[in-house]
Amino acid sequence: MNKSTQAIHLSDEQRLDWLRLIRSQNVGPRTFRALVNHFGGARAALEALPTLARRGGGTAPQIFPRDQAEREIEAAQELGVALIAVGEAGYPQRLQMIDDAPPLIAVRGHLPALAMPAVAVVGSRNASAAGMKLTQIFARGLSEAGFAVVSGLARGIDAAAHRSSLGKGTIAVLAGGLDRIYPPEHAELLDEIMPAGVALSEMPLG
16 A cells, blocks of 8 residues: 555455455554555455464454445445545545545545645634634635635534535535534535535544
8 A cells, every 4th residue: 555646446345355454453544554565455464463463462453344344335335425545536635645544535425526625724613703704704715716625514613614615615524424413403514515515534434
């Protein structure tokens, strides 16, 4: 999983293996990358995990079961959610550049918005009237200039940023799974984002 400019494309089986590996116990993005690079793929890394643990004198980590991974993928598909791997076309380029980029992100909405230049606009949940007004001005201006406004769908500044850039494309980065919208009252706002924008998360459904 070395970084390169050439896009990869996972098969269904490879995507399943990637999901199982990143959902396995004690495997974060950096460990995932090290394992895949060392063993040449997620399937080989999954097979090697128990042996690695024994060599280190520890107990074997809990490997995410195949049937649970299959159910997660099926549930995502039913919600119109795509699981995009780092290195695949559609994965945000700037996100891909960080050392701990999520191996898989769950994405729903107008996927071309992820290819737009992006600016994050985030702030207080308990925002002042002046702060809300400035946010609306900034977000609208950035949107009209061709930027995707990225925020967290939270109350206050985040919501104002999304609402002021709905027509041009805004990206909502969620703290939880795409089936658990928080705060719940922003589910309608998320629906308004979908035609031109995107919701994404690295967290599992539920």
